[in-house]
Amino acid sequence: MSAWYAIFPRPSPEAVVREHAPMVHRQLRRIFGPQADIDDVFQSVFVEVLRSLPTFAGRARLSTWIRRITWNVAYQEMRLQYRQPKTTAIEDADLALGKTNVAEGKAADQQCMRKLYAALDRLDPKERVAVVMHDIEGCTLKEIARSQGRPLQTIASQLYAGRARIAAHLQGDVLFDLQPGKTVAGTSGPLKGSTP
Amino acid sequence: MTELCIELRAAMFSYLQGSLVGLEKARLEGHLSGCERCRMLRDTLGRGLRAAQEHQGELEPEHLKRLLARLSPYVEAQTVRERRHDLAWSGVGVAVTALAVLAIVWGIRRFEAADAVATTPAPSPAVAVAPPTLLEPSGAVGVVELNPTPFVRLIAASGWDGQVQVAGRRVVVAMSKGFVAASFVGGHGRTLRVATPNAAVDVVGTRFLVAAGPQGATTIAVAEGRLRVRVGVRVWQVGDGEQHAYGADGEELALVAAPGLGHLDAAALLAHHAPAKRPERPGPPPRSDQGSEAEAGVFPDVLEQLEHAERLADRGQPDAAFTIYDSCVSDAAEAYAPYRQLCRLEMARLLGFRLGKIERARDSFRRLAGDTTTEVGRQATLALCELDLATNPCRAVACLERIDADLTHPPELRREAVRLSGQWRVGAGGCENKGRD
Known part of the structure; x- marks a missing residue:
């Protein structure tokens, strides 16, 4: 138990959830x-928060700690989603720029x-985390590198890619857009030039 | 699209954020003036990024309420754990205080004895340690409380005839009369099933009430969450705040005609069960799972669970599959015994081939590979070689060759090693001196 919480009362689990739910x-x-179904991820974040709450040492602000857990859980979710088979840009006619x-x-x-x-x-x-944190959340490369535990140069490469x-x-641009190792529907293997 | 379009498009982000300067900026702007496609990219990206940055994703109060209801079992479980933790620390504190008082009293008495002065005995320090107050269950109806596991709480009428069977992470409650209000915290492979004569209620994590009536009807009321109720061949979903009754033949009955609740009011009962109003009982929870699981047939579906784990792993959810195998290994139930080694092997496979924990997988395979007369031992021996296939195929093939050359290995293992080394097909001559450790 941290010295902080030996002196000050620890917030109750219910208070933690109520206070930070909108932020998460x-x-x-x-x-x-805006379109994604995030209810399950939201639940996973708070299950993780509640599970780890007794180990929260109070070295960072509670909201910072929860924000970090949110990123970790979101990253795991992205990995799962990324592994699911996806169609390629060819089929997204309604989303193509020129249409x-x-x-x-x-x-x-x-x-x-x-x-x-x-x-x-x-x-x-990994690339998605870099882009979202940098270009949408407005974090600096240093902050991203620190929160993700990866070298600054790696984060910069992932952001660029x-x-x-x-x-x-x-x-x-289908050829450039392809995920590494994924194939275009109707072809038997990865296309040349599919990775930058 | 030109080579220049491709070259400049990654710089579009910096340009839109105003961090592109000098020659690069001039170059991009020059290109934009003559390229319609890149101008469209600039517009779409600029608007998309700005909208995403400004998007607040405000949470509707109703939606927030629903999300909090889903979390309530977890919050409740955590609150209970913290209370127990605090209680334990209080106990330690009281014990330390009592010891200190005892030591002081003992010291004083020795001092007084040394002076040979008769005194009245000091009051016993034991009075300082108040026994924990056992709170009796309250309520007008006779109430039975059971906590078969830290994740399941049952409150039932004294006329309830339920039998609770706990086996690892699965809790089965079989009942034929009376009612039970239950709360259950799901996750990590935990399941709860409440079986009445005509229905089976599978629970994911919720607070609910099940009442079995005298004529085979079952009434279900849900305070929070969602239940899946199987009545005969029909499956019903009972949602948050709903209450339904089902007859013996699986038909849905009007609630007024549903026997079973008698004088009990489901809403009042669920309110009684609300965590804030419910006394917490310290000490070990009572258990009523004395019967043999094998006799009761609680686990006819171990293989089904393992198949499910395999499907999860194939669908790209190795973590979930790992949890199932882990429960198979750690569960003391007899039904799992024949499958434990297999589960260990599958866990090691997930670690090594799906979760990227090569060294942990190697340790596990080494432990399992000790006895190559068993199928698990043989598979683990081969898997040890396969671990190197991705990073050093030559070493992997050399490992197979060593298995084939070792005459102490059973012939079927050596045959399998030869077959695999043919399958892995390392280029001819590509492994000279490279596969040796």
Whole structure:
């Protein structure tokens, strides 16, 4: 038990859940996008938080600690989703860049955001974490490297590769957009040039 | 699309965030002025990123309530664990205080004895240690409380005839009369089934009530969560706040006509069962699982569980499969005994080939490979070689060759090694001096 919690009362599990549920939900929504079903991931985050609560030493703020757990659980979920068989950009005709007219207004913004998350869904989880944390959450490369426990250079490479793949997906560039090791439906193996 | 489009598109993010400067910026802007496709990318990406950054994902109060209801069993379980933890520390504190008082009293008495002065005996320090208060179950109806595991709580009428069987992570409650209100914390492969004469209720994690009526009807009321109720061949889902009654033939009955609850009001009962109002009973929970699991036939489906684990692993969920195998290894139930080594082998396979924990897998395979007369031993021996296949195929093939050359190994193992070394097909001449350790 930490010295902090020997002096100050530990927050009750119910209070922890009630206080931080909106923050975790908001964060997961940003990670997985507005359309994703995040209820199960949300539950997994708090199951993990409640399980680890007795070991929380109070060295960081509780919200920072929960945010880190949220990232870890989200990363595991991304890995699972990434392993599921996916169709390639060829079938996403409605999402291809050239096929829609980017109209003015909020609806168009929402449509662009959906396209962005559809592209993010196809990224390797490590690249996705780098892009979401840097370009959506606004973290610096140093912060990402520290929170993910990986070298700064690695994070920079993953960010660059992730951005390139997103841009390729948005431009409907199938060869560039392919996930490493995945195949285009109807072909027997990976295509040449499928990785940057 | 030109080579320049491909080269510049990754820089689009930096450009949109305003961090692209100088020559690079001028180059990109020059390209944008002449490339319609890249302009569309800029617009889509810019809008998408801005919308994602501004998206707050506000949680509707109703949605939040639903999410919190799903979490309530976990919150309750954690609260109980913390209370027990605090109670244990309080006990330690009281014991230390009592010892200290005892030591002081003993010291004083020795001092007084040395002075040969008669005194009245000091009050016993034992009075300082108050026994924990056992809170009696309350309520107008006779109530039986059972905590067969830390994750299951049952509150039943005294007329309830339920039998609780606990085997590892599975709890089965068989009942033919009375009612039981239950709360259950799921996860990690834990399951709870409540069986009445006409229905089987499978629970994932919730608070609910099951009542068995005298004419074979079953009434279900759910306080939180969701239940799957199988009545005959029909399956019903009972959701949050719903209450249903099912007849002996599987038909749904009107609640007013449902026998079973008698004078009991389900809502009041569930309210009684609410965690805040329920007294916590310290000390070991009572158990009523004295019967033999094998006799009761609780585990006819070990193989089914293992097949399920295999399916999970194939579907890319090795963690979930690992949990099932782990429960098979750690479960003391007799039914698992013939499968334990197999489960250990499958755990090691998951560790080595799916979860990337090569060294842990190697240790496990080594332990299992001791007896090559068994199928598990043979498979573990071959798997030890296969661990190197991805990183050093030459070493993997050399490992198989060593198995084939070792005449003490059973012939079927050596045959399998030869077959595999043919299958793994390392390029001819590519393994000269490379596969040796």
